[in-house]
Amino acid sequence: MSDPDVLDELFAVIEDRKETLPEGSYTTSLFTHEKGQNRALEKLGEEATEVILAAKDDATDELAAESADLVYHLLVVLSMNGLDLGDLREELEERR
Numbered sequence: 298m299s300d301p302d303v304l305d306e307l308f309a310v311i312e313d314r315k316e317t318l319p320e321g322s323y324t325t326s327l328f329t330h331e332k333g334q335n336r337a338l339e340k341l342g343e344e345a346t347e348v349i350l351a352a353k354d355d356a357t358d359e360l361a362a363e364s365a366d367l368v369y370h371l372l373v374v375l376s377m378n379g380l381d382l383g384d385l386r387e388e389l390e391e392r393r
C-alpha cells in the first residue's frame with residue numbers, strides 16, 4: 298500500500314490541532330492567536346515574500362523550504378475558513 302499523500306496527512310494534522318488545541322503546538326498558536334485569523338494571514342504574506350526573495354536569489358534549497366512554509370500556512374487559512382484540500386483540488390480540476 299502506498300504512503301498517504303503528505304498534503305492530506307498535513308491537512309489532517311491541522312484539522313486535528315483545530316479540534317483539540319494541544320499546548321505547545323504552533324498550529325494551535327495560530328488558531329488561538331489574539332489577532333484571530335489575521336495572524337495566519339500575516340504569516341501567509343510573510344512566507345510569500347520569503348518565497349519571492351529565495352527565487353530571486355536562485356536559492357533553491359531555501360525556495361523549497363519557504364514554499365513548504367507557504368503551503369503549510371495556506372492550509373491553515375483554508376482550514377480556518379472551513380475549506381479543505383478537496384475544495385482546492387476541485388478548483389484546480391475545473392481548470393484542467
Ligand SMILES: N=c1c2ncn([C@@H]3O[C@H](COP(=O)(O)OP(=O)(O)OP(=O)(O)O)[C@@H](O)[C@H]3O)c2ncn1[C@@H]1O[C@H](COP(=O)(O)O)[C@@H](O)[C@H]1O
Pocket residue numbers: 307310314321322323324325343365366369370
Ligand atoms: N509544516 C509545518 C510548518 N511549516 C512552518 N511552520 C512554522 O511556521 C513558522 C514560520 O515562521 P518563520 O519562518 O517566520 O519563523 P519564526 O521566526 O519561527 O516565526 P515567528 O516567530 O514569526 O512565528 C515556524 O515557527 C515554523 O515552525 C510549521 N509548523 C508546523 N508544520 C506542520 O504541522 C505539524 C504540526 O505542528 P504543531 O502544530 O507545531 O504540532 C508539524 O508536524 C508539521 O508537519
